[in-house]
Amino acid sequence: MSSISGIESVPSKPLVTASQLSVALPVLAVLLASAIFAAFVALYGQNPATVFGLIVQGGFGSSFAWQDTLSRAAPLVLVGLAVAIPAQAGLVIIGGEGALVLGGLAGAVVTLPFAGAHALPMQLLMLLAGGLIGGLWFGLAGVLRQFRGVNETISSLLLSYIGIAVFHHLTEGMLRDPASLDKPSTHPIDPSYMLPTLPGVGVHAGLAVSLLLAIAAHVVLRYTRWGFALRVVGGSARVARMIGLAVNRWIIGASVVAGGMAGIAGAIEVAAVQGTANSSLIVGYGYSGILVAFLARHQPLAIVAVALLIGGMQASASLLQRRLGLPDATMLVFQGLIFICVLVADAIAQQLRETTRR
């Protein structure tokens, strides 16, 4: 106890600089996870080299693979931002899944009353509705934290379950399209309202939306006074109050923006891929977003790169299943391994920092 008592944690003369470390660590973690994953597939009687070859091929080996990867990366970027933005304010919010499905539901139903309208306003309306509902959902976690002292990590996780339950309740009840027999869904949106495909890329326009939002997040956090203020709030609420920043508003605002990102991700999935809100939305994107953000060290541009990597891995899952008969969940195992390795690497880095400080 006395050893951890009161010394400032200052990296004094580290072996590597902090920025080198922040790149090296996730890379090392992924390598380590790959090694463990190789052992895992070897246990299944598969040649790890073949498996990795198929992952690369299935994720990045053809233009078709790239299209699949990119369209998976689009929501991953957004759910990654949903974790990274509140992280700047010192919040750990992990309930992206709930905001995503509710955003998707909002996107799916908001255009139903309007038949035969112009496509673009309808598409914007869907994204907006998704963002609003997602923002409200995360905003609740922010409000609970600031006004009731509820830990935002736990509340966001629990809210996520509630969100999913509400989603089921509505898609199987009030909002159900009676024609959707085996898979309860909302009424399909007008096909002309679906997000278009990006010319030349072959991927839906949701990709462009998420890239734009990632760049915007980068610019705002890095180059504006809002980003500065958010870092002050995240660094010390006491000091933020002293210099007159409205801490509650910043915290809740950051939560709302983050939830908006997750909600937009859901709306994109509906407006570009599913066409309705149904249980296909609930595939764990929200949780993958936690992995993406942590691996990217909460840096918006790095989130894009990591989302591509994870998207590619997820895209290759079906190839692994078809060629090698590996179960569908194999890729989830790999993802889980990466996550654990990142967390362990963080802990080790913390210790390293403490030793090099001396």
Added chain:
Amino acid sequence: MSVPQVELKNMTKRFGANLALNNVSLLIGSGTVHALLGENGAGKSTLVKCLVGFYHPDEGHIQVDGREHRLNSPKDADALGIGMVYQHFTLVPSMTVAQNLVVSGARLPAYINWQSELRRLGEVTRKLPFHVPLDVRVSQLSAGEKQKAEIVKQLYLGRKLLILDEPTSVLTPAEADEVLGHVRSLARTGELSAILISHKFHEVRRFADDVTVLRRGASVRTGAVADLTDDALAEAMIGEPVSKMVQHAPKSQPKSDIVLSISDLRVNGDNGLPAVKDLSLEVRAGEIVGIAGVSGNGQLELVEALMGQRDRSGTMTVSGSSFNGTRQEIARLGVYGLPQEPLKNACVDRMSLAENLALRNFDRVPLCRGIAMNYGALADQAERLVAQFRVKAPGLNASMSALSGGNVQRAVLARELTQDVRLLVASNPTFGLDFVACEETYRRILEARNGGAAVLLISEDLDELLGLVDRVLVMSAGRIVHEVSAEGADKRVIGKYMAGLKAA
């Protein structure tokens, strides 16, 4: 175990290009108190952190009773019986003193036999010349009692060399005298040796046997305290003869306009109970009003409420407008502050020195146009302030915790006092500052006053207060119980009010 003689030999420590310790040797005789003096950033804390194994010196080693040791971690220091008491408290507030002590042991058994541990604890504390209540929650202790409990903890852990890094900053002068008196008598009776880091000459003189002066990381003077005059020590610290202390600018007549007006202020403490009770006061332009009081009588809560860090009821107006601590109000009305423990209360640790210097004006031209930050201008401003206030730092991009304690304070001074200050709330603004920086801080506060600012100065040091202020208010149990102008102030009367012996 008898008290060992500890010797540091040729210690050198670099932080990057910054030579924090330059070949320093130090001998702490068995059963003596050895004082370390030096300007802010001279390397005092670095030296003792090497001695407790938190830093590894680049060169040099430690000898205990003539045997050479290398300390790789605080555990090694613990094994040698070396322990440190910090400026801030390390006890867990929600546990009792006894629980804190028992769980502070380095090798805790999986199962704690509380009965036998408490018995052992009782034996340790019974022999002490002072009393600390063992079964009281730490959060209910006064600052002095907490610091005594920290010392008891060290003794309980069997420490023989006690390092005290500015242990009295958070104590009132009377508490400081008591705590250091105990350390000295424990040394006298051969219970321990001690290293005492302090900026206060009178403490060094009264409680230390030997003294070593550090300047820019080098040991420049060492000897028995009795052989060295204050002037000689001061000269060794700054490297040149001490010039006559700056004359404070002549006092100006307070203007008639009221800047700060508080009425019926009520603020709750951390425990949810009222800490400030129906307090009303006024401060005029060009006037310094001092608040005297024993710490823990609501001063902290008062300051935090004024700075917008704590909820309050009652009215507070600045220059006639109501003040709620928003950024616009702060800038328009010119309300700034020097809180105590500036690293915690006024700086964001994970942001750089340059960014911390910009906290007050990051959203204004030239640091920001529209919403776009101009980090070039931010760096320019930092460079200017660092030069102007002589902040010593490893670099503008250094994190705040790489600065020495006194330099953090200077950085905050630089940030707050270069604004257009019309109301300054200063809480123990010279804690941790060396005597040169103290004088400078006083001068700047007086300058602000003479420039027409209203100053509310909270201090537990009555001498400091009376030397500076125009009017004294005494705070006790959350209320103002006495008011007197500085000229007519009688220290004994004020002391009685502070102790709560006299009611208003």
